[in-house]
Amino acid sequence: MPIVTVRALEGRTVEQKRKLAKDITDAVVKNFDVEADRVLINFFDMPKQNIAKAGKLNIDQ
Amino acid sequence: MPIVTVRALEGRTVEQKRKLAKDITDAVVKNFDVEADRVLINFFDMPKQNIAKAGKLNIDQ
Amino acid sequence: MPIVTVRALEGRTVEQKRKLAKDITDAVVKNFDVEADRVLINFFDMPKQNIAKAGKLNIDQ
Amino acid sequence: MPIVTVRALEGRTVEQKRKLAKDITDAVVKNFDVEADRVLINFFDMPKQNIAKAGKLNIDQ
Amino acid sequence: MPIVTVRALEGRTVEQKRKLAKDITDAVVKNFDVEADRVLINFFDMPKQNIAKAGKLNIDQ
Amino acid sequence: MPIVTVRALEGRTVEQKRKLAKDITDAVVKNFDVEADRVLINFFDMPKQNIAKAGKLNIDQ
Numbered sequence: 089m090p091i092v093t094v095r096a097l098e099g100r101t102v103e104q105k106r107k108l109a110k111d112i113t114d115a116v117v118k119n120f121d122v123e124a125d126r127v128l129i130n131f132f133d134m135p136k137q138n139i140a141k142a143g144k145l146n147i148d149q
Numbered sequence: 150m151p152i153v154t155v156r157a158l159e160g161r162t163v164e165q166k167r168k169l170a171k172d173i174t175d176a177v178v179k180n181f182d183v184e185a186d187r188v189l190i191n192f193f194d195m196p197k198q199n200i201a202k203a204g205k206l207n208i209d210q
Numbered sequence: 211m212p213i214v215t216v217r218a219l220e221g222r223t224v225e226q227k228r229k230l231a232k233d234i235t236d237a238v239v240k241n242f243d244v245e246a247d248r249v250l251i252n253f254f255d256m257p258k259q260n261i262a263k264a265g266k267l268n269i270d271q
Numbered sequence: 272m273p274i275v276t277v278r279a280l281e282g283r284t285v286e287q288k289r290k291l292a293k294d295i296t297d298a299v300v301k302n303f304d305v306e307a308d309r310v311l312i313n314f315f316d317m318p319k320q321n322i323a324k325a326g327k328l329n330i331d332q
Numbered sequence: 333m334p335i336v337t338v339r340a341l342e343g344r345t346v347e348q349k350r351k352l353a354k355d356i357t358d359a360v361v362k363n364f365d366v367e368a369d370r371v372l373i374n375f376f377d378m379p380k381q382n383i384a385k386a387g388k389l390n391i392d393q
Numbered sequence: 394m395p396i397v398t399v400r401a402l403e404g405r406t407v408e409q410k411r412k413l414a415k416d417i418t419d420a421v422v423k424n425f426d427v428e429a430d431r432v433l434i435n436f437f438d439m440p441k442q443n444i445a446k447a448g449k450l451n452i453d454q
Contacts, residue, residue, distance in 0.1 A: 152218075
């Protein structure tokens with residue numbers, strides 16, 4: 089039961105998540121040899137003020 | 150200091166979380182032999198569009 | 211599909227995890243009103259050198 | 272900077288992870304419109320005794 | 333590419349996150365010997381009803 | 394009770410983790426205005442074959 093978690097900047101549409109969920113699931117099924125209905129995916133929409141790189145929040149970049 | 154994280158579909162009431170936090174803590178204390186005040190629990194309320202199974206978002210199932 | 215993650219100091223036996231997995235699942239089923247076979251649990255066994263509290267690693271406490 | 276975390280039963284080969292990392296990255300680039308070098312992936316290899324479904328450890332199923 | 337995740341009670345200001353992101357990044361650079369632009373930080377703002385200690389939700393403490 | 398999780402390439406020494414745990418805790422205390430003994434840190438040592446960037450495992454870079 090692979091569990092895939094995707095953290096990405098908020099703002100993606102439902103349609104984008106819908107397609108990514110499908111593609112990631114296909115990739116896990118193909119490469120890890122599991123049935124699709126055992127693959128779970130969780131998305132976390134990260135606000136710009138909650139992500140930092142190189143010590144700077146995304147809102148400051 | 151066990152840390153328990155619960156990701157579940159959003160919509161659960163505070164009372165449901167209150168009871169589950171109590172029951173999980175009791176279970177950890179009993180089975181892992183730690184004092185209750187060392188058990189931390191975090192809930193993440195997952196929107197339907199952020200969970201997928203078998204390649205399909207929860208809102209499409 | 212609730213996903214429960216338990217991070218605890220390494221050293222727990224399989225039997226301890228077996229019982230805790232059962233008890234946590236029962237607690238989720240009872241309080242969050244889901245079927246048992248939708249509840250997933252992941253344990254992470256944390257080495258003493260990988261946990262810190264109050265700025266001190268567990269091996270130094 | 273999407274961060275993708277994959278928790279799956281241990282035992283997958285490096286080659287399997289290599290291919291899955293490639294495929295997931297391609298999927299994120301295509302659907303979330305980011306450059307490939309911003310996509311990070313982390314795998315966690317879960318021992319059978321550390322995963323449970325329906326209240327039963329994987330080693331007992 | 334160290335990934336640092338901070339879960340804390342919601343209510344911190346952007347300025348508090350801005351400074352903490354800077355300080356944590358500096359600490360990782362200094363102690364783990366990596367370049368700053370490889371250090372990623374994610375904050376999760378936890379509502380009071382989603383955190384429990386000793387079996388009690390934060391809102392009940 | 395801030396919980397800080399650090400995922401980094403394996404190979405860091407205990408001394409490196411000891412110092413980073415201290416520095417991160419100090420940073421959280423200073424910026425998030427909490428007492429030190431409420432700050433928890435977890436390290437995850439990531440094998441080279443379990444980290445990927447730009448679709449390539451760390452062992453292939």
